[in-house]
Amino acid sequence: MFALSTKPKARLLKRPFTCARWLIPLCLVILGACHRSPEVQFFGDQEYPQKLSAWGLMQLDNQLIRLPSEQQVYELNTPLFTDYALKLRTLYLPVDTSISYRATDAFDFPVGSIISKTFFYPVNSSGAIALQSSWNGNPHDIDLSVHRLIETRLLVRQPQGWDALSYIWRNGEAYLSIIGDLITLPVDDGSELNYLVPSRNxxxxxxxxxxxxGTIHPIGLKARHLNRPHPIHARNQLLNWQQSGDLSGAPQPALIPRNARWGENNGDLNLRARAYLDINCGHCHNPRGAADTSGLMLDHQASDPAHLGVCKPPIASGRGSGGHLYDIVPGNPELSILAYRMSTTDPAAMMPELGRARVHREGLTLIEDWIASLSGVCL
Amino acid sequence: MHRPHLLSFTIALLMFGCGGESASSSSGADISPAMASSEAFVQQFREALESAEPGDIIDVPAGVHSFKRALTLNTDGVTIRGKGMDKSILSFKGQISGAEGLSVNASDFVIEDLAIEDTIGDALKVNEGENIIIRHIRTEWTNGPDVNNGAYGIYPVQTVNTLIEGSVAIAASDAGIYVGQSKNVIVRNNRAEYNVAGIEVENTIGADVYDNIATNNTGGILVFNMPQIPQRGHSTRVYNNQVSRNNTENFAAPGTAVSGVPKGSGILVNSNDNVEIFNNQLSDNDTANILISSYFSANYAGQKNLAKEFDPYPEYISIYGNTFQGGGEKPGADYLNQIRVALYGPTGAFPDIIWDGIVNPEAGTDGPFICVNNSEAKLLNLDAGNNFEGAQVNMAVHDCEVDKLPAIVLRGALANAS
Incomplete structure (x- = not known):
């Protein structure tokens, strides 16, 4: 195994010419500007920097986000809902390495890989965030005069496995937070949002x-989530990576699984609902997950209706039952615990347990429509 | 093993007083020095949990330490130690994030001598881990019984080799002490009061529950099996406990398993096998001092959709050496009260043990083996499967023996504890 810890130092030596502070005016004249593309740095697990900028994953420049050329942007077919935050996802692979394809689990990434996810919202002139918004997926179109960056989460591939780090944005820089935070954000409807930055645990x-x-892995970087057009150039993301040599071992595109895109209203309802449950619930509600205690399986592989919750009584729901008897009553979302737990913001009753303080109305509607479409009778 | 560690972290915590955390946008003006020091502790405690290394001992000083969001620990081999269950208090009053107070996913975990109060959901949840010691912990909702209290107080689930002792659990809206889907467990010297279920052992293999006090709950001590979850439980001994006056109105959320427990239940076995109930002192539990029932009497939903592999019948139940006083005079379910009046008159009482009498139709002469050798104590078979038409006491069919269960022996680092 090559010595990762020496890599940042080696990179530092190779840094291009930079301007000493007292020389800045002169530099500005000579070079036109001191702009250089940020360069990605990798850090060992004992030397994580306090500032996100040290990683070189992105640079804020004149109200825009500048990404180094070796950073790749990607999107998921159906993403996790996080209080309507918009998310910029990037992947950095070390030079001359590639991702190993897996059909079901997260891809196998080379040591030195860095996955980032930046959470942001549009803001109005008084700094209030908008919850209902969209974005074309192009980082160059994030105008920071009308957007607020909240946090950037990193998954860093060390020799012994993945580490998860959260950086919280404050005044143009993001700072490492091991313990997470609750950030109160004003919302443009006059309300407040208690946005949770997760702790490391x-x-x-x-x-x-x-x-x-207990080992951690990327959730979104799986074949079924990534198998879709790229948000900017529209070519298939996986095909693109295959052709660029960033992804090895993938079968031909027709053989790669693909989850539905949850918001495509003309798409198959069952597939869209299952894709939504897979990404929002399946990381815990799977046969090896934290929520296997419940016997409710919502990952993409679940097939037994009882395991999916059809006519299944709760086990340890507490008041999460909402007074209902079954996780799913076919045809009756209003009697189904699954829909109830998505419709509440009571931390003891809501699902998912973490990552939202608001109801995802559109996601809830999808699941309600899906339950309404199911047939059967609970005896 | 869980993942490696970012930082080594040692804390010397000497702060006393009250304080806590708030959402980060609020200002810190006008706080007293004592409050500021405890606010510093709250931050340090969180950091200690987040960056813990095996072998860490994290001290919790005396004082009320307030948290707005859940605490989590994922590192094996950590001890959290307070100054006493009435001195070191982790208060979650006003909690706004997280489904638990302290959520643990780790082995070789010890927590002792502190209280966890007023969590919005469960107080202490240990989800998967081996060698767990929970000692002298108090979990309490200080407002008393309320459907809006968190579900579980002390809640190890899918653990192996677990000891819960000397703890106090008050006012959980489901179970004060709940051991779920675990193996090799001892629950002893605890007090459970004003919960819906005082102590509940569910889908657990091998548990000894002894020297506890369960009083003023809806049901005192429950030994349950639920369908459609990964582990089927069996083999629990419930002995030397004081189980009295568990007559608190059922305040569980509708739809939950314990919402069907009639108030006034002393020791309640449901759908579980190989349960030994002996040398307990049971008194004044208004439905009955001991109840044995199948899944079909639990008032659950989904009874017709049982998976084939689930055994809904309680079998190999052994009851002996218990002392009984009072009880059975005011059953907490209408249908039970009607049967009581029909059989024993308006002022009469159920005998000390009632059983729904629903047996596996395929068991043949093997019988359920509900064996009672408890001097004068009587068992009433309610014949619930036949509209109670054949309800009767017939002690001859309960004059049987089942093999005694071995004592639970804790292993490894917990061997000395047992």
């Missing part, structure tokens, strides 16, 4: 999809 609460081992 809470990251594992979702990313340790195998709760017995």
């Amino acid at each position: 809470q990251c594992a609460g979702c990313h340790a999809e195998n709760h017995t081992h």
Whole structure:
């Protein structure tokens, strides 16, 4: 194994010419500007920097986000809902390495890989965030004069496995937070949002999809989530990576699984609902996950209706039952615990347990429509 | 093993007083020095949990320490130690994030001598882990019984080799002490009061529950099996406990398993096998001092959709050496009260043990083996499967023996504890 810890230093030596502070005016004249593309740095697990900028994953420049050329942007077919935050996802692979394809689990990433996810909202002139918004997926179109960056989460591939880190944005820089935070954000409807930045252990609460081992993995970087057009150039993301040599071992595109896109209203209702449950619930509600205690399985592989919750009584729901008897009553979303737990913001009753303080109305409607479409009778 | 550690972290915590955390946008003006020091502890405690290394001992000083969001620990081999269950208090009053107070996913975990109060959901949840010691912990909702209290107080689930002792659990809206889907467990010297279920052992293999006090709950001590979850439980001994006056109105959320427990239940076995109930002192539990029932009497939903592999019948139940006083005079379910009046008159009482009498139709002469050798104590078979038409006491069919269960022996680091 090559010595990762020496890598940042080696990179530092190779840094291009930079301007000493007293020389800045002169530099500005000579070079036109001191702009240089940020360069990605990798850090060992004992030397994580306090500032996100040290990683070189992105640079804020004149109200825009500048990404280094070796950073790749990607999107998921159906993403996790996080209080209507918009998310910029990037992947950095070390030079001359590639991802190994897996059909079901997260891809196998080379040591030195860095996955980032930046959470942001549009803001109005008084700094209030908008919850209902969209974005074309192009980082160059995030105008920071009308957007607020909240946090950037990193998954860093060390020799011994993945580490999860959260950086919280404050005044143009993001700072490492091991313990997480609750950030009160004003919302443009006059309300407030208690936005949760997860602690390091809470990251594992979702990313340790195998709760017995407790090791963390990427959730979104799986074939079925990534198999879709790229948000900017529209070519298939996986095909693109295959052709660029970033992804090895993938079968031909027709053989790669693909989850539905939850918001495509003309798409198959069952597939859209299952894709939504897979990404929002399946990391815990799978046969090896933290929520296997419940016997409710909502990952993409679940097939037994009882395991999916059809006519299944709750086990340890507490008031999460909402007074209902079954997780899913076919045809009756209003009697189904699954829909109830998505419709509440009571932390003891809501699902998912972490990562939202608001109801995802559109996601709830999808699941309600899906339950309404199911047939059967609970005896 | 869980993942490696970012930082080594040692804390020397000497702060006393009250304080806590708030959402980060609020200002810290006008706080007293004592409050500021405890606010510093709250931050340090969180950091200690988040960056813990095996072998860490994290001290919790005396004082009320307030938290707005859940605490989590994922590192094996950590001890959390307070100054006493009435001195070191982790208060979650006003909690706004997280489904638990302290959520643990780790082995070789010890927590002792502190209280966890007023969590919005469960107080202490340990989800998967081996060698767990929960000692001298108090979990309490200080407002008393309320459907809006958190479900579970002390809640190890899918653990192996677990000891819960000397703890106090008050006013959980489901179970004060709940051991779920675990193996090799001892629950002793605890007090459970004003919960819906005082102590509940569910889908657990091998548990000894002894020297506890369960009083003023809806049901005192429950030994349950639920369908459609990964582990089927069996083999629990319930002995030397004081189980009295568990007559608190059922305040569980409708739809939950315990919402069907009639108030006034002393020791209640449901759908579980190989349960030994002996040398307990049971008194004044208004439905009955001991209840044995199948899944079909639990008032659950989904009874017709049982998976084939689930055994809904309680079998190999052994009851002996218990002392009984009072009880059975005011059953907490209308249908039970009607049977009581029909059989024993308006002022009469159920005998000390009632059983729904629903047996596996395929068991033949093997019988359920509900064996009672408890001097004068009587068992009433309610014949619930036949509209109670054949309800009767017939002690001859309960004059049987089942093999005694071995004592639970804790292993490894917990061997000395037992």
